[in-house]
Amino acid sequence: MSHEDIVISDRPVLMLGGAVTEAALRVVGGLLAEPDLAGAPVVAVDGGARLAISAGLTPQAVIGDFDSLGPDEAAQFDPATLHRITEQETTDFDKALRSVRAPVVLGAGFHGARIDHHLAALSVLARFPDRHCILVGTEDVTCLCPPELAIDLSPGDWLSLFPLAEVQGTSSGLEWPIDGLRFRPDHRIGTSNRVTEGRVRLQMTAPGMLLILPRRALRPLLAALSRSGARWPARAG
Incomplete structure (x- = not known):
């Protein structure tokens, strides 16, 4: 189409x-x-x-x-x-x-x-x-996580990851790192993680992970996406 x-x-x-x-x-x-x-x-x-x-x-x-x-x-x-x-x-x-x-x-x-x-x-x-x-x-803001994202958050903020498809990734700045984990909606999800450092870095292997943050994180999320040059390619069809 x-x-x-x-x-x-x-x-x-x-x-x-x-x-x-x-x-x-x-x-x-x-x-x-x-x-x-x-x-x-x-x-x-x-x-x-x-x-x-x-x-x-x-x-x-x-x-x-x-x-x-x-x-x-x-x-x-x-x-x-x-x-x-x-x-x-x-x-x-x-x-x-x-x-x-x-x-x-x-x-x-x-x-x-x-x-x-x-x-x-x-x-x-x-x-x-x-x-x-x-x-x-x-209460919250939600986006599809790009291939790479660096976002400035407050230590103690909650951060949830929810897979819509099978996907893997790496992280820094989270209490429970996601490195080496295989996420899938009917298997492992990543909700209710917590920020431990001011800057959180995420990398994803595929365009299938939702990033969900508290509403107060809108401004840093908007800034992070606006400055990020990392985008997934458009799907065919």
């Missing part, structure tokens, strides 16, 4: 999902208060347009199949910003993430009440390993 870049930015992009909740609005408010995100381009993912409306934001683009976007809501946006992708084989988050080219995408509104929606969003991170994307919740 060919992918068209609908939004191209040299700055981080704020992407809004369809979980229009008080928690999601708090997350969006917190992101807008981040110095690096002031005036950042906004992309709404189908029903995420309602989250944009509730937050008083004007998206640069609304992307999806529009099965969750009513005509009255669509009428509130410039028609030129509405990008309908009609295929039904992928989720709206998939459609949006593959259509945005930016150093980092920050997603809010993807931590909803339904775990199937959350799991589907995590699978999209693995499907597009070449795109740095951080999903931001009220």
